[in-house]
Amino acid sequence: MLEGKIAVVTGASRGIGKAVALKLASMGATVVVNYNGSKEKAEEVKQEIEAGGGTASICQCNVSDHEACKSMIQDVMDAYGRIDILVNNAGITRDGLLMKMSEEDFDRVIDINLKGAFNTTRFVVRQMLRQKSGRIINMASVVGVTGNAGQVNYAASKAGIIGLTKATAREVASRGITVNAIAPGFIETDMTDVLSDKVKEASVSQIPLGRFGKPEQVAAAAAFLASEDAGYITGQVLHVDGGMVM
Numbered sequence: 001m002l003e004g005k006i007a008v009v010t011g012a013s014r015g016i017g018k019a020v021a022l023k024l025a026s027m028g029a030t031v032v033v034n035y036n037g038s039k040e041k042a043e044e045v046k047q048e049i050e051a052g053g054g055t056a057s058i059c060q061c062n063v064s065d066h067e068a069c070k071s072m073i074q075d076v077m078d079a080y081g082r083i084d085i086l087v088n089n090a091g092i093t094r095d096g097l098l099m100k101m102s103e104e105d106f107d108r109v110i111d112i113n114l115k116g117a118f119n120t121t122r123f124v125v126r127q128m129l130r131q132k133s134g135r136i137i138n139m140a141s142v143v144g145v146t147g148n149a150g151q152v153n154y155a156a157s158k159a160g161i162i163g164l165t166k167a168t169a170r171e172v173a174s175r176g177i178t179v180n181a182i183a184p185g186f187i188e189t190d191m192t193d194v195l196s197d198k199v200k201e202a203s204v205s206q207i208p209l210g211r212f213g214k215p216e217q218v219a220a221a222a223a224f225l226a227s228e229d230a231g232y233i234t235g236q237v238l239h240v241d242g243g244m245v246m
Contacts, residue, residue, distance in 0.1 A: 002226060003028035006080045008073075010034040010063050010120060011090030013041035015189035016139065019215035020087050020222045021045055025054030027223055029085065032076050033058045036090070063090045063116030073123040082131060085226045086124045088117035089139045091157075093191060098152045106153045113157035117164060125172060134177040135226045138165045139218075142185040142241045158183075162237055169235035178234040180225045185241025186212045208243030 007024045011017040013035040022045070025031045031049060033056055035042035042058040049056040057079065061072040076083055091113045094105035117138055128134030143151055144158025162181055169179035186192055186203050192212060195203070204210060218240050224230055225238065239245055 001028045005029040005084040006082055007085035008032045008076055008083055009087040009089060013038045013045055016215045016218050017089040018045050019219035023219035023223045025049040025056055030055040034061055036062050063119055064111035066119050069119035070123050083124050083127050085135045087137045087222055088120055090116050093154050095150050097150055109153040110157050114160040117161055128177045129175050132176045136179040137222050137225050138181045140181040140183040142183050142244050145245050166235045173234055181237045182221050183237050183239045184218050185244045187218060188212050188214055206244055213242060
């Protein structure tokens with residue numbers, strides 16, 4: 001269980017981030033629900049956590065903004081005095097074929113998905129080093145391992161997350177901090193809801209288990225990596241993908 005732990009979950013107002021926030025709170029952690037644009041949805045997550053007997057607060061921050069991340073982490077420290085768990089989940093897609101992809105769409109995805117994880121990790125690690133403990137969990141993706149046509153920006157950002165995870169894990173392991181990544185496959189979220197039936201059918205055909213996963217299944221993996229049971233696991237990528245990269 002996670003009683004007394006302080007967790008920051010980025011991009012936690014919906015989808016996988018919301019599921020992770022709810023799961024960590026159900027295990028006793030106090031959860032800081034980070035959001036960028038939708039304060040209303042973040043408030044709903046906070047209220048859902050509190051309705052279940054948990055404790056949460058919300059914090060607006062565009063994770064691609066280095067100084068804003070510094071301020072967010074300082075605000076959390078001022079409020080709670082420590083940070084035990086960081087889940088870097090915030091992410092976007094701007095899909096398109098390489099030949100037609102704009103520089104803006106490439107940069108935006110890298111800034112949010114990859115640089116955002118760097119920004120928050122950089123400031124959280126300082127506190128975790130002082131504590132000599134901490135759990136950092138980065139949300140990668142199956143396409144960061146396999147690649148995917150029409151997603152060079154997204155695949156590059158998620159492959160970068162895996163590299164970031166492994167390098168950071170090596171830097172901080174001696175101080176009792178673990179750093180791991182989760183690589184979800186096709187999960188039932190807003191990102192997959194917009195796919196056509198044809199694309200969904202083609203995607204399911206690539207999954208040995210024959211179905212999309214649920215956000216709660218990714219959240220369960222994150223909760224395990226955040227727990228004491230995972231204290232001897234670091235620098236790893238846990239695939240939650242129905243067997244896609246088996």
